[in-house]
Amino acid sequence: MKKLLVLIILxxxxxxxxxxxxxxxxxxxxxxxxxxxxxxxxxxxxxDFVWSSPSDCKYQVVGIFTNKIIINGKNIVNKNDCIAMWHxxxxxxxxxxxxxxxxxxxxxxxxxxxxxxxxxxxTYYWAVWGYDKDLKLTxxxxxxxxxxx
Amino acid sequence: xxxxxxxxxxxxSFAQTTNFITIAxxxxxxxxxxxxxxxxxxTIAESxxxxxxxxxxxxxxxxxxxxxxxxxxxxxxxxxxxxxxxxTKKIGKLISADAIIFGSFSSIDGxxxxxxxxxxxxxxxxxxxxxITEKMGDxxxxxxNELAESFVLKLxxxxxxxxxxxxxxxxxxxxxxxNVIGITPITEKKMKxxxxxxxxxxxxxxxxxxxxxxxxxxxxxxxxYLEKKAEKFYRSRFSIFSHFVQFLQPDYQxxxxxxxxxxxxxxxxxxxxxxxILFHSYEDKTAPGEPYKDLxxxxxxxxxxxxxxxxxxxxxxxxxxxxxxxxxxxxxxxEYNYSKTAFxxxxxxxxxxxxxxIVSFFIDAYYYDVGDIILKEKKFNFFGEYTYIEKxxxxxxxxxxxxxxxxx
Numbered sequence: 001m002k003k004l005l006v007l008i009i010l011x012x013x014x015x016x017x018x019x020x021x022x023x024x025x026x027x028x029x030x031x032x033x034x035x036x037x038x039x040x041x042x043x044x045x046x047x048d049f050v051w052s053s054p055s056d057c058k059y060q061v062v063g064i065f066t067n068k069i070i071i072n073g074k075n076i077v078n079k080n081d082c083i084a085m086w087h088x089x090x091x092x093x094x095x096x097x098x099x100x101x102x103x104x105x106x107x108x109x110x111x112x113x114x115x116x117x118x119x120x121x122x123t124y125y126w127a128v129w130g131y132d133k134d135l136k137l138t139x140x141x142x143x144x145x146x147x148x149x
Numbered sequence: 150x151x152x153x154x155x156x157x158x159x160x161x162s163f164a165q166t167t168n169f170i171t172i173a174x175x176x177x178x179x180x181x182x183x184x185x186x187x188x189x190x191x192t193i194a195e196s197x198x199x200x201x202x203x204x205x206x207x208x209x210x211x212x213x214x215x216x217x218x219x220x221x222x223x224x225x226x227x228x229x230x231x232x233x234x235x236x237t238k239k240i241g242k243l244i245s246a247d248a249i250i251f252g253s254f255s256s257i258d259g260x261x262x263x264x265x266x267x268x269x270x271x272x273x274x275x276x277x278x279x280x281i282t283e284k285m286g287d288x289x290x291x292x293x294n295e296l297a298e299s300f301v302l303k304l305x306x307x308x309x310x311x312x313x314x315x316x317x318x319x320x321x322x323x324x325x326x327x328n329v330i331g332i333t334p335i336t337e338k339k340m341k342x343x344x345x346x347x348x349x350x351x352x353x354x355x356x357x358x359x360x361x362x363x364x365x366x367x368x369x370x371x372x373x374y375l376e377k378k379a380e381k382f383y384r385s386r387f388s389i390f391s392h393f394v395q396f397l398q399p400d401y402q403x404x405x406x407x408x409x410x411x412x413x414x415x416x417x418x419x420x421x422x423x424x425x426i427l428f429h430s431y432e433d434k435t436a437p438g439e440p441y442k443d444l445x446x447x448x449x450x451x452x453x454x455x456x457x458x459x460x461x462x463x464x465x466x467x468x469x470x471x472x473x474x475x476x477x478x479x480x481x482x483x484e485y486n487y488s489k490t491a492f493x494x495x496x497x498x499x500x501x502x503x504x505x506x507i508v509s510f511f512i513d514a515y516y517y518d519v520g521d522i523i524l525k526e527k528k529f530n531f532f533g534e535y536t537y538i539e540k541x542x543x544x545x546x547x548x549x550x551x552x553x554x555x556x557x
Contacts, residue, residue, distance in 0.1 A: 059437050061531055075533030087437040108532060135441055135527050135535035
């Protein structure tokens with residue numbers, strides 16, 4: 001009887017978790033990439049960015065924006081708000097990268113040098129998205145807001 | 150000297166202002182012990198009679214009278230004559246003949262051996278004796294005819310020579326005045342001296358008409374090459390082809406198709422239809438990591454009219470041709486966001502091998518141009534779905550290929 005009760009509680013708990021997970025991919029009609037860090041706040045000048053890397057993505061891109069990411073169809077409208085970007089060509093790579101590996105992005109173009117440290121008191125938005133071997137955008141995460149303290 | 154000899158031999162009938170030499174031809178005796186060859190007894194005799202009848206200088210003794218006489222006297226036809234010259238002379242005189250032709254044949258190792266003799270009735274002398282050996286078949290009968298002709302030549306005291314005539318390939322009939330004188334190879338055929346117009350006939354080969362000269366007492370050797378008859382010329386032709394070697398553009402193209410053409414003199418008009426496949430590969434080096442590589446395969450359809458001039462169209466071996474055509478080119482691909490329709494022209498140059506055969510093949514090259522094709526290459530977009538950049542691709546090309554042609 002006790003065992004049955006435990007199973008019922010576990011089932012209810014599991015169901016509640018799904019209800020409360022309201023993450024949505026930023027690009028429509030793409031599969032969700034779950035992200036974990038950083039979220040809400042970070043104290044590190046060079047924080048780690050962590051997500052669950054899908055194995056079926058050939059290319060993945062992580063972008064840090066100074067404003068909320070605005071999407072139109074399958075394109076980011078406010079490219080100019082992107083201050084740093086990191087990308088990989090490795091399929092199924094680990095899914096975490098330190099800010100020191102990012103490259104500066106100015107007016108939507110990736111430059112070949114490191115960005116300066118995140119500024120205290122500033123709020124940033126980051127997201128990760130992935131492409132298949134045909135360059136089609138197939139995966140994306142929700143955008144995560146965090147503040148550097 | 151010979152003439153003198155004959156005048157002596159035939160002095161009663163020929164020299165005494167008589168215009169004819171009267172000849173009696175007896176049946177040839179079958180010594181083979183094979184009754185299956187009995188038919189040759191009369192056949193050989195008939196062959197001599199037929200040959201002698203061709204000349205107006207011979208009169209043939211009445212055969213029935215000869216047979217009756219032999220029956221009445223209960224004589225064995227040839228056996229007696231060979232043994233008893235006096236009896237021969239008597240018979241000859243009874244039927245008023247100047248000479249008698251008789252002989253025998255036997256079978257030796259599958260060959261028929263024929264012995265023939267010409268005997269003067271007046272003197273009882275054997276004027277001529279000849280022997281031929283041949284296997285049973287057409288050639289045997291040609292040789293019997295030759296034997297009869299050589300007797301005629303002797304009787305007429307013509308100057309003679311020998312003909313050796315061969316052809317490549319062998320087995321051709323040789324005719325003089327529509328009479329077959331033999332099948333090649335003809336060896337040492339005795340003929341009256343002179344020049345003859347001969348016709349050589351063999352199935353599947355062109356008829357050859359030429360002259361030969363027979364000189365006295367020598368072997369006159371001739372060898373003729375017979376040309377194979379040209380195959381039937383097929384005015385309508387159906388072809389299947391592909392061109393797969395190109396010379397001008399970096400993007401590989403190939404085509405395939407079917408065509409139908411119809412010959413009007415040396416010109417042929419036709420229609421062609423088929424496909425054209427364009428392979429376009431590119432790299433997008435802006436993609437992260439390894440450059441993105443793509444191979445676009447674009448399938449287009451072509452339809453065109455064709456006009457060609459064919460050199461040596463009846464040739465057995467090769468027929469070069471050149472010509473040109475106009476047509477329409479169309480293709481589209483949702484995958485590559487591609488669409489193209491254009492008119493085009495082409496120039497063509499080629500060689501048809503064995504054009505007279507029902508199945509022939511050809512190698513040709515053509516130049517054609519459908520203008521630029523605008524292709525959209527994918528470009529990686531860091532901020533969303535990939536974009537396109539437009540890339541014009543030239544189609545002007547020289548294509549080399551081959552095909553199979555069926556005539557009907």
